[in-house]
Amino acid sequence: MIGKRVRFETRQATEFVDITGRxxxxxxxxxxxxxxxxxxxxxxxxxxAVNENEPLLLRDFQRLLERVAPANAGYEHDDFARRFEVAxxxxxxxHAHCRQLLLTGFATVLVEDGELVLGRWQSxxxxxxxxxxxxxxxxxxxxxxxxxxxGGGPGRGARAAVTSDLLELELTRQLLDDPDxxxxxxxRLVEAGGKRLRPKLVQLTAGIGxxxxxxxxxxxxxxxxxxxxxxxxxxDYVDESAHRRGRPTVAxxxxxxxxxxxxxxxxxxxxxxxxxxxxxxxxxxxAEALEAVCASxxxxxxxxGAYPGDRDSYLGVVRGKTAALFAAAxxxxxxxxxxxxxxxxxxxxxxDLLGVAFQMTDDMVDFSESSGKPVGLDIRQRVLSLPLIYxxxxxxxxxxxxxxxxxxxxxxxxxxVAELVVSxxxxxxxxxxxxxxxxxxxxxxxxxxxxxxxxxxxxxxxSAVDRTF
Amino acid sequence: xxxxxxxxxxDRLESLWEDGLSDTYRxxxxxxxxxxPAAQPKLALAAALVEIGLRxxxxxxxxxxxxxxxxxxxCLARSSRLLADAAPQGVQVAFARAIEEMSAxxxxxxxxxxxRELLLRAFEAS
Numbered sequence: 001m002i003g004k005r006v007r008f009e010t011r012q013a014t015e016f017v018d019i020t021g022r023x024x025x026x027x028x029x030x031x032x033x034x035x036x037x038x039x040x041x042x043x044x045x046x047x048x049a050v051n052e053n054e055p056l057l058l059r060d061f062q063r064l065l066e067r068v069a070p071a072n073a074g075y076e077h078d079d080f081a082r083r084f085e086v087a088x089x090x091x092x093x094x095h096a097h098c099r100q101l102l103l104t105g106f107a108t109v110l111v112e113d114g115e116l117v118l119g120r121w122q123s124x125x126x127x128x129x130x131x132x133x134x135x136x137x138x139x140x141x142x143x144x145x146x147x148x149x150x151g152g153g154p155g156r157g158a159r160a161a162v163t164s165d166l167l168e169l170e171l172t173r174q175l176l177d178d179p180d181x182x183x184x185x186x187x188r189l190v191e192a193g194g195k196r197l198r199p200k201l202v203q204l205t206a207g208i209g210x211x212x213x214x215x216x217x218x219x220x221x222x223x224x225x226x227x228x229x230x231x232x233x234x235x236d237y238v239d240e241s242a243h244r245r246g247r248p249t250v251a252x253x254x255x256x257x258x259x260x261x262x263x264x265x266x267x268x269x270x271x272x273x274x275x276x277x278x279x280x281x282x283x284x285x286x287a288e289a290l291e292a293v294c295a296s297x298x299x300x301x302x303x304x305g306a307y308p309g310d311r312d313s314y315l316g317v318v319r320g321k322t323a324a325l326f327a328a329a330x331x332x333x334x335x336x337x338x339x340x341x342x343x344x345x346x347x348x349x350x351x352d353l354l355g356v357a358f359q360m361t362d363d364m365v366d367f368s369e370s371s372g373k374p375v376g377l378d379i380r381q382r383v384l385s386l387p388l389i390y391x392x393x394x395x396x397x398x399x400x401x402x403x404x405x406x407x408x409x410x411x412x413x414x415x416x417v418a419e420l421v422v423s424x425x426x427x428x429x430x431x432x433x434x435x436x437x438x439x440x441x442x443x444x445x446x447x448x449x450x451x452x453x454x455x456x457x458x459x460x461x462x463s464a465v466d467r468t469f
Numbered sequence: 470x471x472x473x474x475x476x477x478x479x480d481r482l483e484s485l486w487e488d489g490l491s492d493t494y495r496x497x498x499x500x501x502x503x504x505x506p507a508a509q510p511k512l513a514l515a516a517a518l519v520e521i522g523l524r525x526x527x528x529x530x531x532x533x534x535x536x537x538x539x540x541x542x543x544c545l546a547r548s549s550r551l552l553a554d555a556a557p558q559g560v561q562v563a564f565a566r567a568i569e570e571m572s573a574x575x576x577x578x579x580x581x582x583x584x585r586e587l588l589l590r591a592f593e594a595s
Contacts, residue, residue, distance in 0.1 A: 181576040234542060238535040256532035261576035264528060264545070265569055271549050272565030275558055283561070287546070287553040294543040295481060301536060 002030050002141040006039075008180070010131035014065065016049070016058045017126045019137070020118070021187040025172055026139060027111055035143010037109045037116065042138055045096040045130035047103025053123040055248055065129070069098035096130035103127055111143060120246075160456070163203050166218040167196065167225070174222055174273070182265040185250040185258065189229050192245035197358070197464060199225040201329040202336075204460070205347050208451045209337030216277060220336055223273035224286070224329050230266035231293055233259050238301065239381060243374070282332045289328030296320025305382040307405050308392035314384055315356065322362075323355025330354075346448045353441035354461050360434040361465045363387055364427050367418050376414040379405070386433075388417075390426035397424045434465045478514055478551065481543060485521055493517040500589050504555075511555035516588045518548035519568065528572060529581030563591035 006022055023037060041048055051057070075094020080086045109124060110117040118124070126137060171190055175183045199221035206217030236244055237251035237259045251259035267290075274286050300317050303309065330351035334344045363385040366378040378385045382405055391401045397420040404413050404420075421427065438461050445454050479486055497513035504512055522544025527533040533541060545568070552561045567587035574581045 179573045179577065181578075182573055231542075234538060237532070238539060257527070257530075258576055260526050260532055260538060261528060261572045263542075264523070264526070265572035265576065267542075267545060268565040268568035268572065272562050272569070275553075275561040275565065278558060280553070284550070284553045287550040291543070291546040291550045294539065294546040298481065298536075298539045298543060301539060 002032075004139050004141075006137045006139055008126070008135055010128040010133055010135055012128065013131050014062050015128040015131055016053075016061065017128060017135075018053050018123045018188070019126050020053075020116070020123045021184070021191050023109065023124055023139070024116055024191060025176065027114065027116060027141065028169065028172055030141045031114075032111055032141050032143050033114050035111050035141065037111055038140045038142065039107050039109075039124075040138045041105040041126065042136045043133075045093055045100055045128075046105075046135050046137075047100050047127040047129060048105060048107045048137075049103055049125045049127050050107065050109075050118075050122050051125065052121040053125075053247065055253060065099045065102065068102060069095045071095045091130060093130045099129045111141075163200075163214065163218075164196075166214055167199050167203065167221050170218040170222040171225060174226065174269070178265070178269070181258070182262045185233070185254060185262045186226070186229060186266055188247055189233070189244065189250070190225070192247045194225075194229075194245060195464075196225060197460070198228050198325055198329040200460065201326065201351060201457075202333040204453050204456055205330050205333030205339075206337045208334055208343060208347075208453055209339030211336070211338040213337075216336060217333060219273060220277055220282065220332060223270040224325070224332070226266045226273075227270035227286070227290065228325060230263045230270065231297075233263040233266075235297070238297070239377075241377070277336070279336055281335045285328050285332045285335060289324040292320040292324035296324070300383070303384045305405070306384060307382075307388065307402050308398065309384040309389040311386070311389060314386055314389055317384070318356050318359045319352065322359040323352045326355030326358065327351035343448045343450070346444045350441045350444040350457065350461070353437045353444065354464060357434040357437035357441070357461075358464045360386055360430050360437070364430055367421055367427060376418055379414045379417045380409055382409075386430045387421050387426040390429055391417075391421040391424045394424045394426070397421075431465075438462060438465055475510070475514070478511075478547065482518075482540070482547065485525075485540075485544070490517055490521050493520050496585075497588070500592050503592075508555040511551045512560070512592070515548040515551040515556070515564070516592070518544040518551070519564065519588060520584045522548065523568070523571060523584055529575040557594075559594040560591060563594035564588065567591050 004026060006019065006026070008017060008019070008022075010017060023039070027037060039048065051061070073095065075098070076082070077094035077097060078092045080090065107124065126135065128135065175187050175190065178186070202221040202224050203214075203217050206212065206214075206220065232244065233250045235241075236249035237256045241249050242252045243249060249259070250262055271287070271290075274283050277283075296317050296319070300321055303313060303317065327348045328351070330347040331344050334347050339347075363378065364387060366376060366385065367387060369375060378388065388401070388405070392398050392405065394401070401417055401420050404417050407413065409417075441461050442458050445457055450457065482490070494513050494517040497516040498509065500516075501509045501512045522541040525533055525537050525544065526541035532538070548564075552564055556564070567584070567590075570587060571581050571584060
């Protein structure tokens, strides 16, 4: 059994503070595999709740609390003349105590396989009812702290699990070091999931050369993931995106000023972590990729609406915006392990092809109802995506697609463009191109010795374009 | 740094050169005299790009419009690459820490420390 305190500052009078990430960190640090996490508010005006972290819903909850126990309803608790031993700084907060009655002061969350057992939409909140204040929760972790069996020569699956664990631990460790105003938004993004393709590529390729050091590889992989997420935080502001990975974006939830600062912080932190590794080739490889990403972001925005566009312009943007970091992830891992130049360059080409194919597949997601992402974002933003380029240049549907994309884009127009793209066969064409690129990427791997990593790299490449639409 | 080399490093950022970047660059040149002659211009330009980039983005103030933010991002990325080319590890780390300090202050609503002071101090790292 482990007992601890979780401390935090609230900023609003009423505030739903999502503490899921903090609790996950505590579980991971404790090493508990199976058991229960008990938490208890140490205040009479701080409640606990498990619900969905959706900003509008949180405002609904707040209004509900205000309706049930309005601040100005006249509470006997606030009549200091009738109370004994009233502190000099006693707040007028009868309403906050009454609101706390509607919530709970205690909660238990189950833990399985070292993870909190929460439904897809569930988050754990500490609910401030009389802020802003310094707050404290007591937690206890009660269960089985034994490590998962790893003896007897781990197979590929077990190695992959250990590699993944190292990455997640390193990400968690890095975020623990950072000030809350930057770490909390980044933690939300990191914990919301993501495919972790770029760090996986770093870790896999870092196992190829003669100097294979999993801990250094995990540091580099975590830095690459933080760098990628930093670019996403700025992109979401640029694209006016409200959600990413099913959660509000930093810009939408906390404003563009915070988004810019958080992006800058992790851009800098990631470059520092990479510099601290002390391998000049790795530092240069990532720095060059980051420059390409930023330059292509400018092109991407500048080209918006320039339909029909052309495939070469598209590839130019995508090679910088997406493929550069894939290629750098592959090359930097190999460089870290001191692989030969021939291997590094083969992996760089593999990463470039994989990155382009990945972006093409991502473009198709914009037309898929079943992807879990909002349909039509690229259409609304008039992004020069490959399906839209192909549909815009199509002899049959092209004129209508171009006309629609040149005008005002309401829901009806966006829906019509999506229909036309699908009917034109553009998605099939893009998918076929992506598959061809993956086969070319796989061929790059056939030409060099990869110390047993080839099957995993091939599998990863194929899975990157094999999404259900 | 020859004019040709500066031109190359200013690709896409040419408009900034006349708009304050050249003056900022020259002021940092005075601070990098202790480094190898070939590294001095790159280090001065790297510092100037951080200063101009953060200003463009509006760090600690009102957020820049998206196209300006992207220009600021490119300034920071170019700076990072110049440092990777020319700076000792200690200076790379010190520059990153300076940006971390400023952006953490910006995110917290605190006054952002002076970029110039932090970067001049970063040049003293070895």
